[in-house]
Amino acid sequence: MKHLNKLFVAALMVLGLNAQAQDEDNPWAISFGANAVSTRFGASNEVGDQFSGYFKTENWNILPSISYVNVSRYIGSGFTFGVTGSVNKIDKVVTRTPGTQDYMTTNPGDVTYYGADGIIKYGFLNKSWFNPYVHVGGGYTWLDDSGNGTVNGGIGVNFWFTENIGLTVQSTYKHTFEDQAEANVPRHIQHFAGLTFKFGGKDTDGDGIYDKDDECPEVAGLKQFNGCPDTDGDGIADKNDSCPDVAGLAEFQGCPDTDGDGITDASDACPEVAGLKQLQGCPDGDSDGIADKDDKCPTVAGPKENGGCPWPDTDGDGVLDKDDLCPEVKGTSANRGCPEVTEEVMKRLNEYARTILFNSGKATFKEETMPVLASMLAIFKEYPQANFSIEGHTDSDGSNALNQTLSENRAGAVKNFLVENGIQSDRLTSTGFGETKPVASNKTAKGKAQNRRVEVKLIKTE
The missing domain is CATH 3.30.1330.60 (OmpA-like domain)
Structure with a gap:
């Protein structure tokens, strides 16, 4: 039981996924809930009598907790394959008196029921909130330590509350080919009722285009651009637009050239002032090869090593500071700008x-x-x-x-x-x-x- 509760917690974690309809876009589903086992159906030998007790819940064995988990995957064309694990307590076994239509309910002693089954479902009205289906499959069922293989079949229906959450109701007949009186597990119907959560397909950006078809799955976009946005509305998808936030021209891959110097704003270090290509679009007022924005003396030519300014001679000894070993003390050229010891x-x-x-x-x-x-x-x-x-x-x-x-x-x-x-x-x-x-x-x-x-x-x- 505690293991099924752990599965229940895991299922709640699954809800964090961006679940949608179980089809080629959302192929996975998990269901969990309660199950009921009735041996009344298998005890009858006439079809009419079998179904006459179908809704007699007093014959049902019900475990009042999470008692089944189903995991399934859509495989295409309306078909889904899944596996189901279930557990129950059997305290009501219905048998028929041979040669009569009389039934007797006995308590075998709170026997533990385990079921492990594979199931193939075919659904109808898959795009509707009402989604009936038929299913077949097989598995193995144990009552305590004894068990039998079974061939299964039945019907079910999903009622979708939202696109990805629904109520599932299902009845499965489990048939053993051994004599009913001699089988370890009698033929029976197992009813299921629980919640189903569908997931697997993603639309991360919520633009109505699934990620598998979305060229820009993490950013909401337009269908005409296969899910990619055009933020600046210039007719060029952002993924192909070198300047996606500012409208531009196709000749510049969607980028503008505000100052008209032939260099797009995205590549122009001075986009509002016309400049030179070799200076990344910036002007050079004193023609010293240093862009005005980087030139500490933009109106007077100077070397790059001094930030575009002429070299100073702080102590006025005729030796420029860059060559003066004593720039703040007047010296001589012969002594590299330093005073000579007399x-x-x-x-x-x-x-x-x-x-x-x-x-x-x-x-x-x-x-x-x-x-x-x-x-x-x-x-x-x-x-x-x-x-x-x-x-x-x-x-x-x-x-x-x-x-x-x-x-x-x-x-x-x-x-x-x-x-x-x-x-x-x-x-x-x-x-x-x-x-x-x-x-x-x-x-x-x-x-x-x-x-x-x-x-x-x-x-x-x-």
Whole structure:
């Protein structure tokens, strides 16, 4: 039972499909509802007596729930093939007393009835709300674990409430060829009543043309265009119209040319102003090869690299900004727009450098020397393209090896300070000379103080 209820849920999901009449356009249908089983028909031996009990519902076995499901497919020319699964409870079995017309109803003990049947239907008045049909088929029926094959036939009718939803009423006679008294399943009539939903064919866009015949199945259209629309009404179907939302001319595949420059609006980057083909229909007022819409200086010719404007010379040194390595500082052409380091500048740098104070025997700065380093840093930043060498020197106190190492470390300390404060490392080198290049005598304290120094040299490039 629970399985049939699951089938019922599945059938409700089917309702989400765009169902229509079950024919070559909508070939599928699903039906579900209740069934009733009567053995009164099979117990009779005369035709008249069989039909006299046809409507005696007191002999019917009815399960008050969804108890059958049928799935069918239209196969053409009014014929439909389907399969039916059904379940019931048999608590009334009608038998006839041999040699008499007397009938007796017995309870076999709530036997479970299962049916699995194939059915071929032929329908009449298929386009009407009233749709009768006849059917034949066969299957297998079980009462508990015992069963018989059956040959089936009967009649039915569909009453269509809408184009795709209807009420189905059907009676099927199931005949077994075994003796009625000896058969596992007696001959009987099974009545069906339920809802039928037809589906399978689609008209996605709702234009009255099924998708299989619709060249534009997702957009409502016109019959003369096989279901395709002509949104702008220019007589060209949208699928063939390069400009489907704006009326145009056939010579331009349905597109307009508002500015009359021979370029359709759809391809014209400036559709309201006549322009040049090589600029996608846009004008070039200053003839610099850049369309006015992309030209930052449309009335003055300039290179594309500068947005159509002439190159500026911000610092006025005669070197254009694009070639000026120091565009905001006046320099010389020879130094690519940057200022050149003069002897006066080097003199100032070395005046500062000679006053750098290190802690005794170390490469660390004394606190009072930090303003000196800051002043040197400012000069280095004024000449961003110049390269310098930082040189360290010591007096003669101590061993040569120790003095060499100390001079290298002190020169390196100055370089590290400058790099850490924004000077590019590839502009600087550091070298130590130990006690090898004294500028005064190492025999006096004053001379030794002069020899403990840092010097800055300009590295000249070709």
